[in-house]
Amino acid sequence: AALTDVDVVVVGAGVTGLTAATRLTKAGHSVVVLEARDRIGGRLWTDTIDGVRLELGGQWVSPDQSALLETLDELGLKTFSRYREGSSVYVGRDGVRRTFDGAAFPVSEYTEAEVDRLTVLLDQLAGQMDPLSPWDLPGAAELDRISFSTWLEQQTDDVEARDNIALYIGPAMLTKPAHSFSALSAVLMAASAGSFSHLVDADFILDQRVEGGLQQVPLLLAGQLGDRVITGTPVTSIAWDADGATVNGTWRAKRVIVAVPPTLVSRIGFSPSLPPVHMQARQHTSFGIVLKLHITYPTPFWREDGLSGTAFSPYQVVHESYDNTNHDETRGTLVGFVSDENADELLRLSPDERRARTLASLAAYYGEKALEPEAYYESQWMAEEWTAGAYATSFDIGGLTRYGATLREPVGPLSFGTSDVAGLGFQHVDGAIRVGRMLADSI
Numbered sequence: 492a493a494l495t496d497v498d499v500v501v502v503g504a505g506v507t508g509l510t511a512a513t514r515l516t517k518a519g520h521s522v523v524v525l526e527a528r529d530r531i532g533g534r535l536w537t538d539t540i541d542g543v544r545l546e547l548g549g550q551w552v553s554p555d556q557s558a559l560l561e562t563l564d565e566l567g568l569k570t571f572s573r574y575r576e577g578s579s580v581y582v583g584r585d586g587v588r589r590t591f592d593g594a595a596f597p598v599s600e601y602t603e604a605e606v607d608r609l610t611v612l613l614d615q616l617a618g619q620m621d622p623l624s625p626w627d628l629p630g631a632a633e634l635d636r637i638s639f640s641t642w643l644e645q646q647t648d649d650v651e652a653r654d655n656i657a658l659y660i661g662p663a664m665l666t667k668p669a670h671s672f673s674a675l676s677a678v679l680m681a682a683s684a685g686s687f688s689h690l691v692d693a694d695f696i697l698d699q700r701v702e703g704g705l706q707q708v709p710l711l712l713a714g715q716l717g718d719r720v721i722t723g724t725p726v727t728s729i730a731w732d733a734d735g736a737t738v739n740g741t742w743r744a745k746r747v748i749v750a751v752p753p754t755l756v757s758r759i760g761f762s763p764s765l766p767p768v769h770m771q772a773r774q775h776t777s778f779g780i781v782l783k784l785h786i787t788y789p790t791p792f793w794r795e796d797g798l799s800g801t802a803f804s805p806y807q808v809v810h811e812s813y814d815n816t817n818h819d820e821t822r823g824t825l826v827g828f829v830s831d832e833n834a835d836e837l838l839r840l841s842p843d844e845r846r847a848r849t850l851a852s853l854a855a856y857y858g859e860k861a862l863e864p865e866a867y868y869e870s871q872w873m874a875e876e877w878t879a880g881a882y883a884t885s886f887d888i889g890g891l892t893r894y895g896a897t898l899r900e901p902v903g904p905l906s907f908g909t910s911d912v913a914g915l916g917f918q919h920v921d922g923a924i925r926v927g928r929m930l931a932d933s934i
């Protein structure tokens with residue numbers, strides 16, 4: 492069959508691929524975007540379930556995410572603030588529920604002092620790191636060969652301080668247990684968000700949402716690209732040489748941008764195969780695991796109780812939860828997260844048992860009314876063939892220094908990228924936009 496010639500084939504219609512395709516099209520290149528799913532947006536997906544419009548994937552925008560904020564502006568999208576009037580809730584290691592105002596959890600004076608000390612230490616390390624090259628941080632090799640939990644044990648004897656610091660990076664961000672990723676990866680997470688203090692401050696990191704949902708970004712970008720975006724087309728083969736590549740035996744391109752998570756690159760048959768170090772590097776990355784729970788009630792009852800809806804505990808299966816009511820809704824919706832080993836445990840239960848466990852956790856935060864929702868839905872990205880985890884991928888211990896740079900190296904006419912190889916905005920939509928721009932500019 493005759494081949495269709497284009498300048499660039501982009502694999503994947505997530506934010507990374509669509510940002511790259513948009514920039515290349517504006518620069519006058521002919522582009523086709525091939526997307527495996529029947530829909531646009533990858534890890535961004537808004538859907539109406541049981542009459543509630545839910546953001547099943549990424550949704551929040553924070554003030555440091557300037558690339559995303561610029562894109563929202565260009566696309567004419569409006570944001571709104573998460574509801575945050577009133578007190579937050581914390582359940583401590585003693586199992587006692589306490590309400591609090593401001594960012595500092597209600598813990599003992601000693602624990603609070605230790606949390607503050609570790610926060611300063613992590614801010615210093617993050618401040619010294621260029622998130623685009625974490626392996627250049629002085630002492631990077633040492634920090635990459637120990638787990639974040641081991642590092643925390645070396646810093647403080649206070650268990651509750653360790654559990655809280657671990658929470659911000661493990662369950663809340665990488666969605667892996669703190670013993671399974673390195674201290675260097677933890678510092679990268681902080682540096683990529685501007686500082687560790689930003690991760691601690693829910694009002695900062697979960698500041699704004701987009702009216703109509705964050706999936707509007709890829710949907711509008713794809714709309715502008717029109718019939719250059721082809722869905723329902725998994726890329727299964729790329730034959731390449733110095734002059735270009737043939738994709739799925741159908742498209743002939745001078746360059747190919749593979750804009751998929753590193754864990755999915757091996758689903759493509761490359762001929763010739765990628766160089767050995769490339770084959771290895773991606774095997775040292777993996778997705779975390781998290782259940783995103785969407786629970787809707789007849790009213791946002793917690794507000795009447797003087798609560799913002801914000802709740803945390805390293806000791807509850809739902810380790811964090813927020814008011815996630817849409818800007819145009821009268822019912823009240825909470826969003827809660829069950830991460831890493833808690834998610835492993837809950838996924839072995841039946842759906843009914845799982846629901847009972849998560850609602851009990853919400854009742855520990857908001858009281859008995861939390862047990863009677865009108866609608867309940869779990870986003871399970873682990874079961875999505877073209878993602879297979881959440882929120883994003885990260886390296887195993889030692890992997891970042893050993894293979895981090897490789898993930899951004901081109902091979903002949905092939906370039907690779909996704910939010911998970913970003914510096915600023917690592918594992919976030921902001922990072923996807925930054926990487927998409929870099930990939931386009933390299934062409």
Ligand code: FAD
Binds near residue numbers: 534724752883920921
């Ligand atoms: P993806 O969105 O994964 O896009 C890759 C695309 O490639 C997909 O569409 C996939 O179907 C396609 N694909 C894969 N393989 C092939 C193939 N062989 N052929 C063709 N197509 C292929 N970020 C935030 O900024 N804020 C948040 O609040 C936030 N919360 C999140 C909550 C959840 C539950 C999840 C899952 C993610 C969250 N994120 C959040 C992360 C954010 O969604 C991602 O960082 C970002 O969307 C990644 O974009 P991407 O284009 O790099 O990758």
